[in-house]
Amino acid sequence: MRLFIRFALSLSALILCQSSFAASLQLPNNANTVLVNGVATEQQHVALDITTPQGLQQIAFRYHARFRDQGSQHSFSSDVIILRFAASDQDYQLALPSIRSQSSAARFNDSPALTLTDQAGNAVEFTQDKLMKKGLQLGRDFEQEIAKYNNAANPASWSAAKETTTPITSTVSTSTAATVPATVITDNTEQPNQAEVSTMLDYWYQKASPQTQAEFKARINQ
Known part of the structure; x- marks a missing residue:
């Protein structure tokens, strides 16, 4: 009898876990998350927790391109884009x-054009902003930044602790912080824009292992 109870409890927990993460979001190969619902993580295929209030998801990501x-060859790394939408038990594609x-890199960074569809190919409404x-x-401490963002009255704010009554619309909102120019690095002898250099340094720092990050900080402090 005890063995049966243990089996039933384990099965219930497994079913609950599967039902909580029955939805997913697929990002393009040249995009990676930096945050998923307030937690720092780098993914392209994201398991969505649909047990949040209204099934709301908040995905922050960067778009990279060459x-x-x-x-000349150029490398582009976008600002951090915030995407908020209501998910149900299905898969989504960005x-x-x-x-x-x-010029297309600058246009995207200034006003990111996103398309979100469900598994039937239908357009899904969303709200977007920049971090x-x-x-x-x-x-950058993205978890700390998004916590401050969510505590303020921002367009794509998200909270797992309370219901939100903000309507979900597919609009682009401008952050209250200063806008950073499109991050495009050109492989030639011209002096690079220092804002671009700063953003690319941040990109590679996030890619580095903890040991490499520590070594880099030690060089800066010398």
């Missing part, structure tokens, strides 16, 4: 436009 323009020139930070971008 392209050739006017004979689509992003192609970046093929410096901006003034000054040096190296070693």
